[in-house]
Amino acid sequence: MFYLKAESSFDAAHFLAHYEGKCHNIHGHHWIVQLRVCGEALQDTVQERGMLVDFSQLKGDLKAIVEPMDHTLIYEAGTLRAGTRDALAEDGFSLTEIPFRPTAEHFAKYFFERASALGYHVAEATVYETPNNCASYTGEED
């Protein structure tokens, strides 16, 4: 089995609603997303012969997934009052609403699923919130 790894990153703010501790407040992270894809069959086209997938393709696809979150405030649906959300948007702030609590674990699963939906056989998605804190998702056990 061949394994390829790509990495992308984005800077964004988030907060953990109903969290007892400093993370309930809006704060930022330099999120690093690592994707490990695998496969046995290498390409046979002139351009990609001997490659599972061109690194530039993989890198580009991962970047396209993370890019919309860059320099936005990521919040879980239902955790910002409509008035707060609308005021921020009216003042030109970029917001990203997501249907899950913005933890590293949930993001790892989210990126795993987004890459899988593009056709990649994803072995693992890892999300770093800080240089020392990361969560990985490897899919559901069979």
Ligand SMILES: Nc1nc2c(c(=O)[nH]1)N=C([C@H](O)[C@H](O)COP(=O)(O)OP(=O)(O)OP(=O)(O)O)CN2
């Ligand atoms: N299992 C998880 N635990 C926590 C998560 C998470 O996503 N998964 N997230 C947070 C907060 O978002 C927080 O920003 C990160 O945790 P923390 O270690 O407190 O952050 P720092 O590294 O900045 O802490 P310092 O000790 O001040 O350096 C909390 N937990």
